[in-house]
Amino acid sequence: MLFHVRMDVSIPDDLDPDVRADTVAREKAYSQDLQRAGKWPHIWRIVGEYSNYSIFDVESNDELHTLLSGLPLFPYMRIKVTPLATHPSDINGPPAP
Numbered sequence: 001m002l003f004h005v006r007m008d009v010s011i012p013d014d015l016d017p018d019v020r021a022d023t024v025a026r027e028k029a030y031s032q033d034l035q036r037a038g039k040w041p042h043i044w045r046i047v048g049e050y051s052n053y054s055i056f057d058v059e060s061n062d063e064l065h066t067l068l069s070g071l072p073l074f075p076y077m078r079i080k081v082t083p084l085a086t087h088p089s090d091i092n093g094p095p096a097p
């Protein structure tokens with residue numbers, strides 16, 4: 001199942017700089033592990049914002065929720081999830097299983 005996910009990050013200005021750096025580093029490692037596992041095939045920076053558009057490829061809503069709620073930056077994010085379906089005009093058809 002494919003999901004489009006928008007993440008808007010808002011880290012409080014008064015967060016300890018060491019905690020901030022550690023959290024951002026853990027976020028990067030967590031994200032890259034999921035990218036290598038094929039669960040997070042795309043991540044794009046939204047120009048001019050501390051936000052990204054991502055595509056997740058997971059088995060269920062519950063799996064997506066588990067992955068998103070495990071993000072180290074989750075406490076500092078607003079997340080909008082859009083489930084994706086195959087478009088009937090897509091010349092490539094549905095993604096391979």
Ligand SMILES: O=C(O)CC1=CCC(=O)O1
Pocket residue numbers: 007009027028029031050051052073
């Ligand atoms: O910087 C962001 O958009 C938040 C984020 C998600 C994965 C990551 O490495 O950073």
